Amino acid sequence: MTRFATRFGAFEIDSLPGQCQVAVCHSFVVPEDHRGNGHGHHLKAEQEALLDHHHYDFAVCTVAAGNERQKRILEKSGWRHLANFRNRRSCETTELWCRGATPSTTEDSHHE
Numbered sequence: 001m002t003r004f005a006t007r008f009g010a011f012e013i014d015s016l017p018g019q020c021q022v023a024v025c026h027s028f029v030v031p032e033d034h035r036g037n038g039h040g041h042h043l044k045a046e047q048e049a050l051l052d053h054h055h056y057d058f059a060v061c062t063v064a065a066g067n068e069r070q071k072r073i074l075e076k077s078g079w080r081h082l083a084n085f086r087n088r089r090s091c092e093t094t095e096l097w098c099r100g101a102t103p104s105t106t107e108d109s110h111h112e
């Protein structure tokens with residue numbers, strides 16, 4: 001597990017069990033009294049740099065469907081929405097997003 005934390009925010013990264021080229025990004029937070037000042041974007045840039053530094057090929061995270069701020073941060077840093085599911089713990093829709101995926105071509109799938 002990699003932990004990044006300053007007084008303006010924090011996040012954690014784990015490798016997916018069984019597939020260590022996939023990063024699972026979670027616990028991304030900016031303290032309430034610092035929100036709305038761009039720290040979310042800066043924190044995301046730190047996360048991007050760490051994903052590159054550790055040579056991950058792919059990364060995933062989840063976000064509540066109604067979390068427009070976090071979705072804006074994800075979009076701006078080039079992440080892509082992958083899927084939605086109905087979350088029985090939060091009783092909300094949860095979205096799955098990814099970084100690093102390229103649409104697979106017929107040629108790719110023949111070589112896999």
Ligand SMILES: CC(C)(COP(=O)(O)OP(=O)(O)OC[C@H]1O[C@@H](n2cnc3c(N)ncnc32)[C@H](O)[C@@H]1OP(=O)(O)O)[C@@H](O)C(=O)NCCC(=O)NCCS
Pocket residue numbers: 028029030031034035036037038039040041042062063064067068069070072073076
């Ligand atoms: C989500 C979170 C990290 C955002 O941090 P932040 O420092 O407030 O974010 P920023 O100031 O960098 O702003 C992010 C973007 O959201 C946009 N935004 C703000 N309020 C918004 C709203 N109501 N609807 C849509 N976009 C909004 C901002 O305009 C900004 O985009 P822009 O700079 O391109 O215009 C912070 O709110 C947080 O910690 N929330 C609780 C924990 C959480 O939800 N973590 C994510 C778990 S997946």
